[in-house]
Amino acid sequence: MNWIILIVAGFCEVGFTYCLGRAKSVEGLAWWGWIAGFLVFTIISMGLLAKATQSLPIGTAYAVWTGIGAVGTVLVGILFFHEPATFWRLFFIFTLISSIIGLKIVS
Template identity: 70%
Template sequence: MNWILLVVAGLFEVGFAFCLGKAKDAAGLVATYWYLGFLLCLAISMFLLVKATQELPIGTAYAVWTGIGAVGTVLVGIFFFKEPADFWRLFFLAILIASIIGLKAVTP
């Protein structure tokens, strides 16, 4: 159950990065809504991370949480913000995904 909480926390980390990206391109009330979305996603992500680390080792949990956030944010950048998807970005993204899976595999 704690691994599920950690994955969901990582997805909310992607959510707050997405909201920041959208807020950057918005103005006025629309930007305010994106910043509120950022704060909501941030609060949920942190709450779930805290819950997950009550049972999982903090080093592993934090690394997996940030890894999910990093992978998800790069993918959001590619698909929603038209960032480049060249070979080296995808290569290192694959290594990051393999590292996250490896940490999960070696953690009791």
């Protein structure tokens, strides 16, 4: 169950980076709305990470959480913010995913 909690925490990390990306392109009330979303996702993500580390090793949990956030944020950047999808970016995303899977297997 704690692995599921950790995965959800990682997706919430992607959520707060998405909100941050949207906030940089707007002003006024829209900016405050995206910042509110950023804060909500941050609190949920950190809370779930803390919950998951009650039974998972902190080093593994943090690496998996950060990896999910990093991969998800790069993919969100490519899909929603029109960032480049070069061979090397995709290659290193794949190696990061492989490393996350490896940590899960050995933990």
